[in-house]
Amino acid sequence: QKEVEQDPGPLSVPEGAIVSLNCTYSNSAFQYFMWYRQYSRKGPELLMYTYSSGNKEDGRFTAQVDKSSKYISLFIRDSQPSDSATYLCAMNNAGNNRKLIWGLGTSLAVNP
Amino acid sequence: DTAVSQTPKYLVTQMGNDKSIKCEQNLGHDTMYWYKQDSKKFLKIMFSYNNKELIINETVPNRFSPKSPDKAHLNLHINSLELGDSAVYFCASSQDLGVGGELFFGEGSRLTVL
Numbered sequence: 606q607k608e609v610e611q612d613p614g615p616l617s618v619p620e621g622a623i624v625s626l627n628c629t630y631s632n633s634a635f636q637y638f639m640w641y642r643q644y645s646r647k648g649p650e651l652l653m654y655t656y657s658s659g660n661k662e663d664g665r666f667t668a669q670v671d672k673s674s675k676y677i678s679l680f681i682r683d684s685q686p687s688d689s690a691t692y693l694c695a696m697n698n699a700g701n702n703r704k705l706i707w708g709l710g711t712s713l714a715v716n717p
Numbered sequence: 718d719t720a721v722s723q724t725p726k727y728l729v730t731q732m733g734n735d736k737s738i739k740c741e742q743n744l745g746h747d748t749m750y751w752y753k754q755d756s757k758k759f760l761k762i763m764f765s766y767n768n769k770e771l772i773i774n775e776t777v778p779n780r781f782s783p784k785s786p787d788k789a790h791l792n793l794h795i796n797s798l799e800l801g802d803s804a805v806y807f808c809a810s811s812q813d814l815g816v817g818g819e820l821f822f823g824e825g826s827r828l829t830v831l
Binding site: 646647 | 721807
């Protein structure tokens with residue numbers, strides 16, 4: 606079993622839809638949870654970062670962490686064609702703080 | 718002004734050749750990384766340097782040799798290239814990952830081994 610599981614998709618939604626992206630993980634020591642967005646032929650860029658459990662909101666994006674279920678989510682409201690990208694979850698723990706563990710990434714297409 | 722720049726962007730070469738990829742960051746970060754992203758988009762860390770010192774060395778064939786002449790530069794040399802080395806190689810930098818610090822990636826170097 607991989608440490609981080611993420612459905613690679615692809616996911617295709619109409620413009621304006623609410624998108625839900627998810628990752629599950631097995632290591633209960635993970636404390637830092639990140640979502641990166643990667644456009645085609647570009648490097649990943651940090652979208653959201655959450656420490657421990659709870660929610661974090663930034664504009665149309667909301668990140669949720671449920672440590673009891675070892676489950677993290679990224680919600681995108683009012684999705685736009687410019688949101689079309691691959692979304693990668695990543696996480697680590699304080700004991701191994703320079704090594705991120707990555708999900709496979711979910712490919713999202715938002716259709717106008 | 719590009720924060721993390723890597724060259725070349727594209728490399729097409731024959732099996733058995735040796736190639737190098739160069740990376741430079743102008744963010745003043747202490748830590749730099751090499752990642753490999755395969756055709757399935759999986760990102761795998763290869764190496765990490767902190768202030769020119771190797772701190773992460775994953776299970777990577779010894780045909781891959783990183784070099785950090787100073788904390789702003791991290792190069793990757795690959796000897797005796799194999800078909801399975803075809804991938805996109807990303808350089809990244811960070812100030813610190815201790816508090817979930819952000820990784821800044823370059824645009825990638827797409828290596829094709831024929």
